[in-house]
Amino acid sequence: MRADLPPRRRPIEGAGLNILLLTSEFAPAMGGIGTYAREIAAAASRLGAKVTVVAPDYARPTHDDRSLPFEVVRFRGGLHSMRGLPRKIMLTRRGVRSDRYDVVHAADWPFFIPLALSRWRTPARVLMTVHGTEINETQTPLKRMAIRGAGVFGPRTEVVANSRFTETLFRERFAVDPARISAINLGVSEFWFGAQRKRREIRLAHRLPEDRLVMATVARITRRKGHHLTLAALSQLPDNLRQRITWLVIGPDGEADYVGELRKAASQVACDIRFLGPQTNEAIRDLYAASDFFCLTGLPDTSGRVEGFGLVYLEAGAAGLPSIATDIGGVPDAVLADExxxxxxxxxxSISQAIAEMAADRGLRAILAAGASAHARALSWERCAATTYGLAYSGKRTSADRSIGITA
Incomplete structure (x- = not known):
């Protein structure tokens, strides 16, 4: 065993494990990292651990924190900027000394340097989670110099990646002992497996006839999410098939010029395309129940942004929808090809052919839907928390009242 590594812990009972989770994104801000921080903290708490989350207050009331199964300590601030780094350094230094933590976990990169500078002040395991895009964003000379100077990925630091793709990308960018890197897929909340309303009722409410084939997309309308590819693919379908399809486009607007071009192009395609805008989790779950399959066709982004995992595919799968997806980034961990x-x-x-195949074959949809549901069922947040922190886990899901879904 390497001298600079903490001993690998056997799974332990959660009671008594004390976790400090540091994040620069948290509710009420919506995003993948905020979802990750909240869900893994809640799952670890359900497994018996004591969890304290340190998060920004966004200059807004945080009364909802009292309903969470863990403690939330808010600091004055918003989404990360480099101006806030000195405050995060002092905050982390005080935090690790305020209690006897067994694990200190930086959920996103803005807390990597603060935690690295404080790790010698605590005997706790030191964890840092990488999500994908930030690996490329930290490749500028100034940021790499800061990372090296602070010894961010030095001794005692364990790195958790959200997919095999993110793990590989991290290894390509940083020379870190592979023994200190692990890929642990995200989880799916129990929330997404339930439906409060029946399919027929939801279809009636949205004026969707029972014989319509409904395809759903949930994502921020931005170029890298590939809505224009899906639209072009629909336009290539035979008229009789395309006119049987309703495409529900769910999510907030991204770049104004891109959204304008997409809406204009959609108006010229002989297909029922509905831009529904951002929706609540409950509304999205209902729309999944009214749909036949999910489609999100992201594409490589020259800016360096990547699809580190693709949690939304699993949420759709939990609701019983098979997916059409593009083979980019960490998506193959979320969508298992032909399963x-x-x-x-x-x-x-390729996308047009996949839509035609999915739309034409009810049996295929049923087989893939069963596989999608089973895959989502296997990837619980309890499993994610147990694997990340070394907690004992029976393999059974526990219910959660709420989940933060993502539409970005």
Missing amino acids: TGILVPPSVE
């Missing part, structure tokens, strides 16, 4: 969905290259022809 939970159809995985294709990010090309219009």
Whole structure:
């Protein structure tokens, strides 16, 4: 065993494990990291651990914190900027000394340097989670110099990646002992497995006839999410098939010029396309129940942003929807090719063929839907928390009242 590594802990009972989780994104801000921080903290708490989350207050009331199964300590601030780094350094230094923590976990990169500078002040395990895009964003000379100077990924630091893709990307960018890096997929909340309303009722409310094939997309309308690829693929379908499909586009607007172009192009395609905007988790779950399959066709982004995992595919799968997805980033961990969905290259022809295949074959949809539901069921947040922190886990899900879904 390497001298600079903490001993690998056997699974332990959660009672008595004391975890400090540091995050620069948390409710009420919506995003993948905020979802990760909240869900893994809640799951660890359900497994018996004591969890304290340190998060920004966004200059807004945080009364909802009292309903959470863990303690939330708010600091004055918002989404990360480098101006806030000195405050995070002092906050982390005080935090690790305020209690006898067994684990100190930086849920996102803005807390990596603060935690690295404080790790010698605590005997706790030191964890840092990488999500994908930030690995590329930290490759500028100034940021790499800061990372090296602070010894961010030095002794005693364990790195958790959210997918095999993110793990590989991290290894390519940073020379870190592979023994200190592990890929642990995200989880799916129990929330997404339930439906409060019946399919027929939801379809009636949205004026969707029973014979319509409904395809749902949940994502921020931005170029890298590939809505334009899906639209072009629909336009290539035979008229009789395309006119049987309703495409529900759910999510907030991204770049104004891109959204304008997409809406204009959609108005020229002979297909029932509905831009529903951002929706609550409950509304999204209902729309999943009214749909036949899910489709999100992201594409590689020249800016360096990547799809580190693809949690939304699993949420759709939990609701019983198979997926059509493009084979980019960490998506293959979320959508298992020919088991939970159809995985294709990010090309219009491939996507069009996949839509035609999914729409035409009810039996295929049923087989892939069963696989998608089973895959989502296996990837619980309890499993994610247990694997990350070394907690004992029976393999059984526990219920949670709420979940933060993501539409970005």
